[in-house]
Amino acid sequence: MSYIGGSFEFNPDLIYAPEVEDVNDQIGISKDKVYWTKSGRSSFALALKHWQKKLTNGWLLMPDYQCWDVLSVFENIDKKFIAVNEDLKIEISDLNKFLKDKNLHGVVLIDYFGLTDLEPYIECIKSARPDVLIIVDAVQAFLSIVLSENLYKGADAVISSPRKFLPIPDGGLIVFKNKKPKYNFPKNNLDDQISLYVSAGILKDVIFKSSFDDAAFSCIESTYLNLFDRHRKLFNNDIGQISNLSLEIIKRTNLKSLAEKRLKNFKFISDAFKDNKYENFLTPLNKDFSGPGIIFPLRVNSKHRDPLREYLKSKGIFCPVHWPILQGQIPQLGKSSMLLSKEILGLPIDQRYHENDLMKIKKEIDKYFRRKSNESL
Numbered sequence: 552m553s554y555i556g557g558s559f560e561f562n563p564d565l566i567y568a569p570e571v572e573d574v575n576d577q578i579g580i581s582k583d584k585v586y587w588t589k590s591g592r593s594s595f596a597l598a599l600k601h602w603q604k605k606l607t608n609g610w611l612l613m614p615d616y617q618c619w620d621v622l623s624v625f626e627n628i629d630k631k632f633i634a635v636n637e638d639l640k641i642e643i644s645d646l647n648k649f650l651k652d653k654n655l656h657g658v659v660l661i662d663y664f665g666l667t668d669l670e671p672y673i674e675c676i677k678s679a680r681p682d683v684l685i686i687v688d689a690v691q692a693f694l695s696i697v698l699s700e701n702l703y704k705g706a707d708a709v710i711s712s713p714r715k716f717l718p719i720p721d722g723g724l725i726v727f728k729n730k731k732p733k734y735n736f737p738k739n740n741l742d743d744q745i746s747l748y749v750s751a752g753i754l755k756d757v758i759f760k761s762s763f764d765d766a767a768f769s770c771i772e773s774t775y776l777n778l779f780d781r782h783r784k785l786f787n788n789d790i791g792q793i794s795n796l797s798l799e800i801i802k803r804t805n806l807k808s809l810a811e812k813r814l815k816n817f818k819f820i821s822d823a824f825k826d827n828k829y830e831n832f833l834t835p836l837n838k839d840f841s842g843p844g845i846i847f848p849l850r851v852n853s854k855h856r857d858p859l860r861e862y863l864k865s866k867g868i869f870c871p872v873h874w875p876i877l878q879g880q881i882p883q884l885g886k887s888s889m890l891l892s893k894e895i896l897g898l899p900i901d902q903r904y905h906e907n908d909l910m911k912i913k914k915e916i917d918k919y920f921r922r923k924s925n926e927s928l
């Protein structure tokens with residue numbers, strides 16, 4: 552069975568490919584403003600180090616719908632949470648209340664799925680409180696940065712994670728509004744992580760290209776999964792630069808054409824769900840959403856989200872959940888965030904897929920809901 556979704560894998564062809572363009576030219580940002588780091592978290596750690604004094608003398612505002620794993624980077628900083636609504640938007644009136652507190656020293660804004668317009672918040676913060684730092688979490692919007700110039704204009708720093716969009720072992724990004732601060736990065740030790748990633752990719756290639764009996768197949772597949780898991784667990788909050796292998800792969804990748812492919816896929820699947828035949832099960836998300844984002848967010852009735860996810864998995868379609876709620880986080884969550892965490896299912900729309908793959912996803916979802924509708928008759 553061919554799979555849809557799941558991690559990007561290394562393949563030696565990636566480094567045999569000819570160079571396309573320098574990495575900074577590809578994202579259209581001057582090298583004086585950007586550091587390529589090993590992950591999104593690593594970029595956040597760098598931002599916090601740079602603005603440590605300012606941020607530890609006050610508190611930081613963050614949206615209550617977010618990737619909870621990232622919070623450990625902000626451990627030593629006082630934080631408050633602002634609620635997002637069901638359209639994944641912050642109410643400007645709520646924001647204005649927080650801005651009245653002189654001890655507010657920074658705000659993190661999140662570009663959800665690479666589909667959110669953050670301009671109104673940036674403008675609101677900078678006009679009321681030009682002293683407040685704005686850090687944009689554009690981890691899910693790496694290819695939006697490639698397609699749009701001047702995105703998040705006015706933010707003090709923008710953080711992204713190319714590793715979530717490309718078959719690279721590591722890779723994060725931080726873009727400063729002004730000239731980047733000087734920073735002496737420690738020597739990287741990504742060797743173990745790179746070896747695990749490269750080996751996993753090669754094994755996956757073997758699985759695809761050869762035929763095995765069941766026992767051999769399951770041995771190779773479990774080794775592959777184990778390598779991937781070990782690679783993922785080695786990510787931490789340390790500040791570090793991107794590996795040379797990741798840079799080489801990015802240089803040899805046409806980012807603009809990947810971004811256009813994703814955007815096309817996003818529009819295709821968005822149109823496919825427009826009719827919403829299953830309104831008892833699906834709630835349309837914000838209609839303004841469009842972009843070469845990380846996934847297509849489908850909003851599924853909470854009773855069906857996880858069973859649908861399992862059903863799709865049994866058909867070889869792997870859909871991520873952004874983000875499962877961790878027990879410790881419940882007190883910080885507003886009503887809408889709690890609901891969205893239980894309802895959103897990410898449909899894969901990345902550059903590996905074509906219209907027939909996307910149609911397969913749509914057909915399987917229809918099949919699941921048709922069955923459920925018949926059962927409830």
Ligand SMILES: Cc1ncc(COP(=O)(O)O)c(C=O)c1O
Pocket residue numbers: 589590591592593617618621661688690691712714722723786
């Ligand atoms: C919104 C958001 N911010 C930050 C991160 C952390 O990025 P990284 O895994 O590259 O450290 C993630 C990871 O999934 C994320 O979804």
